[in-house]
Amino acid sequence: MMALLQRVRHAxxxxxxxxxxxxxxxxxxxxxxxxxxxxxxxxxxxxxILKLRIFNDAAGKMNHSVQNMDGLGQPGGLLLVSQFTLAADASGGNRPGFTAAAAPDEGMRLYNHVVARARTLHPLVQTGVFGADMQLSLLNDGPVTIPLRVSPA
Incomplete structure (x- = not known):
C-alpha cells in the first residue's frame, strides 16, 4: 500500500x-x-502517517506529527483521497499502465478500512469519494511532499 503525503495550509x-x-x-x-x-x-x-514528524516546532525543525502539530496536543486535519494512479507504470511507452493497482472493489474496501480506522484514531478526518472524478485544491506548506510505501509482512 502506498501514499503520497502533502503538508498543507488547507486542502x-x-x-x-x-x-x-x-x-x-x-x-x-x-x-x-x-x-x-x-x-x-x-x-x-x-x-x-499519524506519527510522521513533518510539522515544524518553534525552532523550525520537523518535530511534530499531524496528531500534535503545535507540540501542545493540537491535531491537524487529515484529508484522505483515493488515487489508484500512484500505482502507474510508465516504464514502457507513453501510456501508463495500472495493473499494479488493486482491483476497484478491493481498492475501495481497503480505502474504506483505512478511513474507518483513521476516524477512530484521529479527530479531524475528511475524505474524497472513491472512484469519483475529483478536483483537489491545496496550498502545500513548505513545500513538504513525502511518498510512503508499506510492503507486505
Missing amino acids: RVEVAGVVVGEIGPGLLVLLCAERGDTEVQGDKLLAK
Whole structure:
C-alpha cells in the first residue's frame, strides 16, 4: 500500500462542483492500494502517517506529527483521497499502465478500512469519494511532499 503525503495550509476536494472534504492545516494524503495488499498494510501505513514528524516546532525543525502539530496536543486535519494512479507504470511507452493497482472493489474496501480506522484514531478526518472524478485544491506548506510505501509482512 502506498501514499503520497502533502503538508498543507488547507486542502479541499470537490466532486461535480460540490465540496465533499475540506481541512485547514494538516495532511492531504493520496492513498493507493496495490494488488495483494491487506488491512495489515493499511493499518501500518496509517500508523506511520499519524506519527510522521513533518510539522515544524518553534525552532523550525520537523518535530511534530499531524496528531500534535503545535507540540501542545493540537491535531491537524487529515484529508484522505483515493488515487489508484500512484500505482502507474510508465516504464514502457507513453501510456501508463495500472495493473499494479488493486482491483476497484478491493481498492475501495481497503480505502474504506483505512478511513474507518483513521476516524477512530484521529479527530479531524475528511475524505474524497472513491472512484469519483475529483478536483483537489491545496496550498502545500513548505513545500513538504513525502511518498510512503508499506510492503507486505
